[in-house]
Amino acid sequence: MAQMDRLLFGDNQFFGINHMSEEKARAQAMRFQETQAIMDVLDVAYDAGIRTFACTTHDRIAQVAERVRADPARYADFTFYPCMPYAHKYANAVTEHGMMGALREFMPKDGLFATALTGARTLATKEVEGIEKVLIDMEMKMFRGTKTPVIFMQNVFVDLLLGMGFTRAFRIFHDHVKTEYGAEPGYITMNMPMLLDALEREGIERPIICSNINKIGFRMSGGYDAYLDALRSGRVRAIAMSVYASGAIPADEAIHWISELPGVESILFGASSAANIHGTKALVDRYMGREAAA
Amino acid sequence: MNKPIRTAPIDIAVVGLGKMGLSHFSMVNAHPLANTVACDGAGFMVDVLSRNVSAPIHKDYDKMLAETKLDAVVIATPSRLHAPMVRAALDRGLHVFCEKPFCLDWSDGMALADLAEAKGVVNQVGYHYxxxxxxxxxxxxxxxxxxxxxxxxxxxxxxxxxxxxxxxxxxxxxxxxxxxxxxxxxxxxxxxxxxxxxxxxxxxxxxxxxxxxxxxxxxxxxxxxxxxxxxxxxxxxxxxxxxxxxxxxxxxxxxxxxxxxxxxxxxxxxxxxxxxxxxxxxxxxxxxTELTEDAWFYLRGEEYSGQLDDFITAVAERKTAAAENSFRSAAxxxxxxAMILENAETGQPVGEAQAPAAKPARRGFFGFGGR
Structure with missing residues (x-):
């Protein structure tokens, strides 16, 4: 099973997502309006030895993938961890076209399922499975010709399905990502302990799960203790995000604390400045050093 | 979750599986105190869910109310249906959580508030802010x-x-x-x-x-x-x-x-x-980060989880009123x-200025009505 890098670079900062302030979010959206501004930051991260970019399947990411494909010499080790789907794309489509219309919107117009989705008849179980696979393939199109060793399902979808108990969708995702893309499936969630149990019931062992893990327990739903129990159990390959709890924990203290947790393989973080990128990289090398040796 | 749960689970139906209803269903179904069923008339969602989740999915609201043992309902249907569906649930003595806006005719909302208070059931509207x-x-x-x-x-x-x-x-x-x-x-x-x-x-x-x-x-x-x-x-x-x-x-x-x-x-x-x-x-x-309490289950923000947690917990603890967002406050x-609609349509100021003899009480009869 392929090892993940210790430090993964995220993309929230590029798309006006900031959990602290709407003003900061807008300033970031302005700054990263041009794809070149995103590339400039990615270049800083890449040159600092951060090779993995975990990104939503936002339309703008297609342009980033384009740049990476166009310069294989420069980006020989550049790795994408696609996270799908970009939830707002779907949410807005549902508002605009209704549930069925949204689904049709994202399916190939002439495809096998276009007729199945007219709503005229009941969908067979096999067709539900087929639709999920086609949706995954549509999202993966933009990454053609790049490295995508881990593919994630986004937290809003994961948690919606988890709450409803529609866990078979996780299994379909798992199987399709493995067979079609030769990649490891990953799941982003705000409810890690509950998801871990659900994945195990679907026969998925030692899953890659990305969730908030931070010293103050911010957005660790299901409870801080349940998270630590899951990590200690060795049943999960964990990726920690929100390690700074949106800035509430000093960087050194945050990374040091994470480094002493069992079961955390990687940290996912986002930053826009070279200073913050280099700062986090230095802390991760210091407390979780493996890359230095790799 | 902040407090240990010591009460028995409640039987609850989430009605309407549109955009809000689906996420309510997910959050309610994940709640440790809820035995959940769902209900929606439309084909596709009912169809896919009924074969992929273990919670029972009903297709007929009245039939479900008549035949299923329930303590509470969550109404997340189009707004025009709120008043009749809420009334049907209240008539059976059920606790009700209803999506916002509550009722298109605010006098319906006041009447339902009276009814819910007379029945002594938990009544809450989804103003999550x-x-x-x-x-x-x-x-x-x-x-x-x-x-x-x-x-x-x-x-x-x-x-x-x-x-x-x-x-x-x-x-x-x-x-x-x-x-x-x-x-x-x-x-x-x-x-x-x-x-x-x-x-x-x-x-x-x-x-x-x-x-x-x-x-x-x-x-x-x-x-x-x-x-x-x-x-x-x-x-x-x-x-x-x-x-x-x-x-x-x-x-x-x-x-x-x-x-x-x-x-x-x-x-x-x-x-x-x-x-x-x-x-x-x-x-x-x-x-x-510092103003937020973690939810038992997070889907789209602590506020959505928090309001449902309050509702379910109030029902489980046999309370007779909601902690926040009562029918009366939503009405x-x-x-x-309704005042804004009238003002926009007529161009005439709506409220006290039109009826200077109106009661001087700060909150009119809404804060203290029916008592």
Missing amino acids: RYVGAFREMKRILDTGALGRVTHVLAEAYGPVVLRPKRATWRTQKEEGGGCLYDYAAHPLNLLNWFFGAPSRVTGSALVSVFSEGTDDQVMSTVQWPDGPTAQLSVNWSDESYRKMSTKITIVGTNGRLYADRQECQLYLRERHDALPDYVAGWNVKYT ETDRVM
Whole structure:
């Protein structure tokens, strides 16, 4: 099973997502309006030895993938961890076209399922499975010709399905990502302990799960203790995000604390400045050093 | 979850599996105190879910009420259906959580509030902004009186819902409870009701269509409280520059300025106040991170989980009223929206100015009605 890098670079900062302030979010959206501004930051991260970019399947990411494909010499080790789907794309489509219309919107117009989705008849179980696979393939199109060793399902979808108990969708995702893309499936969630149990019931062992893990327990739903129990159990390959709890924990203290947790393989973080990128990289090398040796 | 659970689970139905209903179903179904069923008449969702989740999915609301043992229902159907469906549940003595807006005719809302109170059941409406940490802090600060005399309020909501002319759904039909007023403006208005009670006068309202044929895409209004502040309402759901809905309230008083949105609460204090020992003179900022309590299950924000947790817990603990967002408080917001509609249509001020002999009581008969 392929090892993940210790430090993964995220993309929230590029798309006006900031959990602290709407003003900061807008300033970031302005700054990263041009794809070149995103590339400039990615270049800083890449040159600092951060090779993995975990990104939503936002339309703008297609342009980033384009740049990476166009310069294989420069980006020989550049790795994408696609996270799908970009939830707002779907949410807005549902508002605009209704549930069925949204689904049709994202399916190939002439495809096998276009007729199945007219709503005229009941969908067979096999067709539900087929639709999920086609949706995954549509999202993966933009990454053609790049490295995508881990593919994630986004937290809003994961948690919606988890709450409803529609866990078979996780299994379909798992199987399709493995067979079609030769990649490891990953799941982003705000409810890690509950998801871990659900994945195990679907026969998925030692899953890659990305969730908030931070010293103050911010957005660790299901409870801080349940998270630590899951990590200690060795049943999960964990990726920690929100390690700074949106800035509430000093960087050194945050990374040091994470480094002493069992079961955390990687940290996912986002930053826009070279200073913050280099700062986090230095802390991760210091407390979780493996890359230095790799 | 903050408190240990010692009560028996409740039987609860989530009715309507549209955009809100699906996420309510997910959150309720994940709640440790809920045995959950769902109900929706439409084909596709019912079809897919009934073969993929273990919770039973019903297709007929009346039949489900008649045949299924239930303690409570969550109503998340199109707004026009709220009143009859809520009444049917109350008639059977069930506790009811209903999505906002509550009722398109505010007198229906008041009648249902009377009925729910007479039955002694938990009654709650999904105005989730009252569960956002930053707005709760805003309410706490206001209630201390630290701002002095509040004179000036700006209530805003913007977002990217209707960005081009499009096919009609119930959300874009005024008669169905669609439109920017009911969908978006309802939220800041509900917060203003929470902070200041029922307004006495509405003027200068404009319900403007930008892209929608059947309804409004932007709402402006001036809302006044007797001996209280004047609020300017500015709402637009056709603003693509916002990634998602953003609601913000700014309040100016004689001792400072208070601002809140979903992420943060900012307070400028001219002079330090004894009731707020953790705030200094000058600027103070508190962020979501410190104002938020973790939910038992997180789907789209702590506020959505929090309101359902309060409802389910109140039912399980056999309470006879909701902790927040009672039918009566929601009907008050329905009434303000009716005032804005009337004002926009007639151009005449609505409220006290029209009837100077009206009761001088601060909250009219809404705060104290039926007692």
